[in-house]
Amino acid sequence: MERGAAGPLPLSRLAGPLLRRLSELLDRAAPGKGWRELAQRAGSRGTVRLSPLDLEQCSLQVLEPEGSPSWSLLKLLGDRGCTVVELAESLQALEHTEALQCLNHSGIKIIVQPDSQAVLSGQVVKLCCWATGHPFVHYQWFKQEKEVPSGNSPELVLSPVSVKDSGFYICRVNSESSFTFSRWARLEVCELQDMPYGRLMGLPENKLCICNQPQPQNLTVGDALVLECGAVGNPIPNYQWFRNGFPLANGSKNIYTVTYVDVRHQGTYWCHVFNDREDKDSKKVEVIIGRKAMAVECTEEDLSDLPESADPREESSHRPMATDKVALLIGNMSYWYHPQLKAPMVDVYELTSLLRQLDFKVVSLLDLTESEMRNAVDEFLLLLDEGVYGLLYYAGHGYENYGNSFMVPIDAPNPYHSANCLCVQNILRLMQEKQTGLNVFLLDMCRKRNEYDDTILILDALKVTANIVFGYATCQGAEAFEIQQLGLANGIFMKFLKDRLLEDKKVTVVLDEVAEDMGKCHLTKGKQALEIRSCLSEKRALTDPVQQSTSSAESLARNLQWAKAHELPESMSLEFQCGVQIQLGFAAEFSNVMIIYTRIVKKPPEITACRAHITDFPLDLDVDPKETNKGTPEETGSYLVSKDLPKHCLYTRLSALQKLREHLIFTVCLHYEYSGIEDTMDERKEINVGKPLIAKLGLHHGFKTRNCPQNCCIPGYPFHNPVEWNPEAAEYYTPSHCQPSSCPGVYHPNCACSTSITQPEACSCNETSRILSSRHEVQHYSPTVEKSNVPVETTDDTVELEFFLSDSLSFSEQQ
DSSP, rough: OGGGGGOOBBGSSSSSHHHHHHHHHHHTOTTTTTHHHHHHHHTTTTOOOHHHHHHHHHHHHGSTTTTHHHHHHHHHHHHTTBBBBHHHHHHHHTTTTHHHHHHTTTEEEEOOOOOEEETTTSSSSSEEEEESSSOOOOEEEEEEEEOOOTTOOOOOEEEEEEGGEEEEEEEEEOOOOOEEEEEOOEEEOOOOOOOOOHHHSSOOOTTTTTOOOOOEEEETTTEEEEEEOOBSSSSSEEEEEEEEEEEEEEOOEEEEEEOOGGGOOEEEEEEEEEOOSEEOOOOOOEEEEEEOOOOOOOOOOHHHHHHOOOOOHHHOOOOOOOEEEEEEEEEEESSSOOOSSHHHHHHHHHHHHHHHHHOOOOEESSOOHHHHHHHHHHHHHHOOOOOTTEEEEEEEEEEEEEEEEEETTTTTTTTTOOOGGGEHHHHHHHHHTTTOOOOEEEEEEEOOOTTTTOOOOOOOOOOOOOOOEEESSTTOEEEEEEEEEEEEEEHHHHHHHTTTTSSSOOOOHHHHHHHHHHHHHHTTTTTTOOOOEEESSOOOOOOOOOOOEEEEEEOOOOOOOOHTTOOOOOOOOEEESSEOOOOEEEEETTTTEEEEEEEEEOTTTTTEEEEEEEEOOOOGGOOGGSSSSSGGGGTOOOOOGGGGGGGSSSEEEOGGGGGGOOOOOEEEEEEEEEEOOSSEEEEEEEEEOOGGGGGGGGGOOOOOSTTTTOOOOOTTTOOOOOOHHHGGGGGGGGOOOOOOOOOOOOOOOOOSSOOOOOOOOOOOOGGGOOOOOSSSOOOOOOOOOBSSSSOOOSSSSSHHHHHHHGGGGGOOOOO
């Protein structure tokens, strides 16, 4: 059995289960084929010395409950340096065919796999494949589907290597009755162009180095664009091309081509080269696209047919209209593993009030887990339809990687990555499927890079709808802040937005004014600046009227769905046997937060004292009894609706109503005393108010996959269905290793009222160790085709070759 320079496989390296099976066969072998004969045969070869004492110790194993003389012998042979080849020869001499077959079924095992390499022309390349098997193994190297001449050893040496040697290599290893293939290895041979050969030779071995830089281009419309970047290194380099800072779809090869260029292809290009150990950027080059000059002959009659410019007064009288207006507002504060926030509660509440004045159907939610956020988005999408204005506001922790924004749920682990968060651009794609009239995203969160998220999202391409507006509370790579005011926190973004939101202007104009207001504030200079991204082609505003037309089935369904999420229990009066009457009332602070207030409205004169409280809430809501039945709403944590609630009541605040699985059932307890009687009397009433507010929608259920990227996280893997929010989305996708590292984004709570702004707390990510992507899922494919011992190449991707081809290859007897 060959292992090249490493020698035959030692018997001690065989797996325990195989040795156990061999010992069982030898223990019950026929006379002349047992363990004693094996010991005699092995000792007679001269390579292994066994004394009579050794044999006696083996035989004494029969006295042990689980003892086996053969097991003891095989272990002893392994310790004395016996090899698998020597054992097989001894068994063959004993004609113990069953034991030989058992040894043979151990199969061929490849110990060393060939590695992909990127090298310079003229260097020496060595591809290695070492394997074990019974009784001997043979090697045959292939380049694609062709055998490599003289490639029948464990090492394939190409000296000197040339560009024509580039390609995919694989090694077939076979024994007498079985075979297997190594993994595919890609060999890239780079012809030196821009760098002296001696300079590369002085680099450390396997160091990543760009040897061929892209060149600037000056083209005209219709020409072909070809940009090339070459690099060497081990592991083999990966490539990702950029234009104007955005990664390009189909730009994961060392050569980027566009067969027919237009002016939109003009810009600054460069290539990001990376492997598992390091990364480098090529030099940046300008690609200039000029239009071809064309002379067109026309007559005065042709010119007279051109339409006259429209009257500006007519243009101003034409105003866009919405078929409906729907908003989803999410504020996350009570994070499980990250710093707590304060401002989202106030910001969501104030924005809810403003949007309702603009006739928006608003769903406002606080503190959602990942599954609850995904289900809330699904319910939000049900409210959208053709021509509907959709607005999504989010305040909480967040980050941005490669142009994609991620909202962090309250149950996100530390550190978090895209698998734990919601991608805003994916939600936009789902909104576009509803043919909405306007898509507005107001993201009040950090936009720092998450260095712990080394994943890639595979999203479907966005449509070009020219109705998208992004309002970011801060610019890319920066943090967002909040301020303290009268005991309540307000985000910097919302502080200025709420003063402008009701203005009857194009939504981008409103955001521009907000940006100007923020820029004038000395608290935010150099710390936070509003960023606007838009492809809005019409003069659409949040104040646009809702089209008053005959209600369609779709609009009726939307109204019913929204009404379900905002239905409060009716106020009720409870009569107790003692004659006491209690009023029970309900108020909504958010779509998932409800206030219950109680007060005694009638007391018989013979009762000297009475008091009532509510208790026994469902465990789903995790209500702290010490925080219930308070004398003021503020004591329950409800500062925002206190002025609208009746006075002289006891107040209980129920949050996280989305977690309610069954009806909301609680108990009203009445304690009262009669004159002259020392004992306190008790009465109880159980109250069932159904599922209030958002609880009706069942957001607690496991989230559906509708708003989840499909198999979205494959680090460093080529893409098939990329997306970017940018209008040129069809050309962009988000690769791994393409941006400088920084902290994951967080939304900071530490800012003073109106006099100072404090520095943010340290990002929570700094306290954790680096974790790579956990969504690397690869499906194995085993086609039912006639097997062949020749590899067949169907793709130029190494990973796909390894997983999709190897299972279909077999071995036919060598000639």
